Amino acid sequence: GQSWGGGLSSLAAYDLQTSGEGLTGVILTSPAIERPDELILKIQAPFGNAIRAAVPAAKIVPGAPPLMMSSSSEEVTRYVQDPLNSPGNMPVETAQSTALAMDEIKKLKGGFVFPILGIHGSQDKVLAPSATERLIEGVSSKDKKFVKLEGFWHTCFHEPGWMDVFKIMEQWLQERTGGDKQSEGLETETSVSA
16 A cells, blocks of 8 residues: 555554455555654644544645655646545544554554565655654564665655566565566665565
8 A cells, every 4th residue: 555545554454364364465655654743733633633523624734745745746746636636734534533543553563463565765755764664663574574765755656766666566476475586677775674
């Protein structure tokens, strides 16, 4: 999962794991798994439940600025124009639910025993690469790896060199599914590998 999809994937994988369902592994790219360290969010946090009850649809919580998504101006334009994205402030209800889910991930991560690959761009200003690294270090799985993509921004699939991201994922998946173990041209820095 990418960004908030990474947060949802983390929780879904934990649920699958605890239900006894088979799980080959989880790949997270720039996942939203830890609350951003921003002053306005810290000020709003203690009042989150009250604000949520009073005005759940009020768009007053800062979202990720589109200009921070990618180093490519064409990608930023595409992101803003995509009807499936919601640039700008988030509704209180969405922000509060997302924050609570991030807290749940932090609480549950020690119980993650499934294979996990965390990928994060070194230049991501939306979500901290260190959060992904902390998650990978904190899971119980013995099959875990963190890859920091030097020079990549938040939407790593939409950066120059994006094919390297898919090569990393392909190689990781093949190693766990018995597929071809050869993948050429990987140009990344692996920060943590276990």
